[in-house]
Amino acid sequence: MNENQHQAPRRISILGSTGSIGCNTLDVMAHLGGRDAFEVPAITGMGNIDLLAKQARQTGAAFAVTADPARYQDLKAALLGTGIEAGAGPAALIEAGDRDTDLLMAGIVGIAGLAPTLAAVSRGADIALANKECLVSAGELFTAAIAKGGGKLLPVDSEHNAIFQVLEEHQRHAVERIILTASGGPFRDFTREQMAAVTPEIAAAHPNWSMGLKISIDSASMFNKALEMIEARHLFGMRPEQIEVIVHPQSIIHSMVGYTDGSVLAQLGAPDMRHAIGYAIAYPRRASLPVERLDFAKLSRLDFYAPDETRFPALALARTAMQRGGLQGAALNGAKECALEAFIAGRTGFLDIADIVAAVMDKLNDGREAASIDDVYAADREARAVAETLLGQPV
Ligand code: NAD
Numbered sequence: 001m002n003e004n005q006h007q008a009p010r011r012i013s014i015l016g017s018t019g020s021i022g023c024n025t026l027d028v029m030a031h032l033g034g035r036d037a038f039e040v041p042a043i044t045g046m047g048n049i050d051l052l053a054k055q056a057r058q059t060g061a062a063f064a065v066t067a068d069p070a071r072y073q074d075l076k077a078a079l080l081g082t083g084i085e086a087g088a089g090p091a092a093l094i095e096a097g098d099r100d101t102d103l104l105m106a107g108i109v110g111i112a113g114l115a116p117t118l119a120a121v122s123r124g125a126d127i128a129l130a131n132k133e134c135l136v137s138a139g140e141l142f143t144a145a146i147a148k149g150g151g152k153l154l155p156v157d158s159e160h161n162a163i164f165q166v167l168e169e170h171q172r173h174a175v176e177r178i179i180l181t182a183s184g185g186p187f188r189d190f191t192r193e194q195m196a197a198v199t200p201e202i203a204a205a206h207p208n209w210s211m212g213l214k215i216s217i218d219s220a221s222m223f224n225k226a227l228e229m230i231e232a233r234h235l236f237g238m239r240p241e242q243i244e245v246i247v248h249p250q251s252i253i254h255s256m257v258g259y260t261d262g263s264v265l266a267q268l269g270a271p272d273m274r275h276a277i278g279y280a281i282a283y284p285r286r287a288s289l290p291v292e293r294l295d296f297a298k299l300s301r302l303d304f305y306a307p308d309e310t311r312f313p314a315l316a317l318a319r320t321a322m323q324r325g326g327l328q329g330a331a332l333n334g335a336k337e338c339a340l341e342a343f344i345a346g347r348t349g350f351l352d353i354a355d356i357v358a359a360v361m362d363k364l365n366d367g368r369e370a371a372s373i374d375d376v377y378a379a380d381r382e383a384r385a386v387a388e389t390l391l392g393q394p395v
Pocket residue numbers: 015016017018019020021022044045046047048067093106107108109110112113130131132133156157158209210211212213214215273
């Protein structure tokens with residue numbers, strides 16, 4: 001008998017169900033009992049209407065939303081006769097986050113995920129957080145909203161999930177540092193000259209992890225690790241100097257916590273997001289998950305080396321953003337999203353991404369604090385507007 005069958009179904013909504021995190025989440029839920037174990041108040045996607053409708057039918061979701069208002073009729077047609085409610089556009093996305101649920105998987109990519117996630121946060125739902133941009137852009141406002149809402153914040157980013165697993169709550173005062181591991185991405189050994197010529201297709205080919213397009217390219221530029229440094233600061237209340245990054249090409253150690261007595265605790269596993277997703281869904285229990293077991297005899301070695309911040313300036317930019325504080329996280333993220341989209345569209349080069357982010361951060365460095373989420377959105381819009389003016393120009 002499945003371990004969940006004796007319990008009332010748990011309600012899990014999934015923002016970004018059609019993406020890499022979303023599909024892995026549905027896979028884990030199917031493994032943990034499917035419709036006998038879970039109800040799905042809401043799922044959301046964007047352009048992939050066929051997949052969204054299929055997922056809605058398979059899970060018996062109550063509400064399916066496409067972020068694209070122009071696709072409303074397509075979604076309605078695809079759900080005809082199922083009794084599943086269709087929605088489209090920004091207000092429907094927020095409504096999806098607002099529907100009563102026990103756990104919300106925040107799996108939308110980018111700052112687009114902030115508003116619907118905050119809707120669930122204010123309701124007091126537990127949040128399985130894959131969308132790191134919430135914490136990078138809104139930082140203290142987001143963690144304050146969680147505290148006010150009263151739900152738990154369960155990190156799904158594999159590094160932060162690893163830290164969450166080994167950070168002993170009663171030893172918080174004794175945490176000296178956290179060590180984020182980074183695979184180094186596909187350009188780990190590339191020179192700057194080689195990186196200058198890469199295409200989005202080459203940049204998206206991650207050596208260890210299978211992920212969405214944008215996070216894969218962010219891994220190649222190490223902007224993903226930069227975002228994760230800021231994410232870790234807010235999640236675990238660390239000072240910037242307590243956050244270290246180490247390149248670990250095998251992606252077996254997912255991250256570590258170092259304590260004042262010199263002990264370092266690490267979490268290990270195969271590079272498969274279903275570990276972290278399953279951990280968040282089953283929390284505080286541990287479920288049986290369909291992931292590969294580590295065979296240490298086969299692994300035989302684990303390598304580590306310091307990241308090269310000259311070839312990968314993103315890491316230093318994260319440190320600058322943390323030191324400056326205020327709205328610099330929103331500026332970094334907004335500029336990066338804009339430059340990344342331009343790179344994907346062939347409008348700018350790979351190395352320009354970091355140059356544009358640095359220039360935007362300097363321009364927006366006015367020491368202002370975010371008094372409200374509106375300030376975060378304003379900083380995001382301004383960062384994108386400045387980044388847009390820099391595209392195609394020498395910065
Ligand atoms: P993805 O591109 O595969 O999927 C993104 C999802 O968001 C899709 O459902 C898409 O339809 C939806 N979406 C895209 N743009 C949207 C918009 N403007 N408005 C509303 N919805 C939109 O991305 P992913 O790799 O699954 O990543 C999702 C989030 O999880 C990101 O924040 C990423 O950094 C984080 N994350 C992902 C992984 C991974 O393994 N994929 C690991 C750690 C963290």
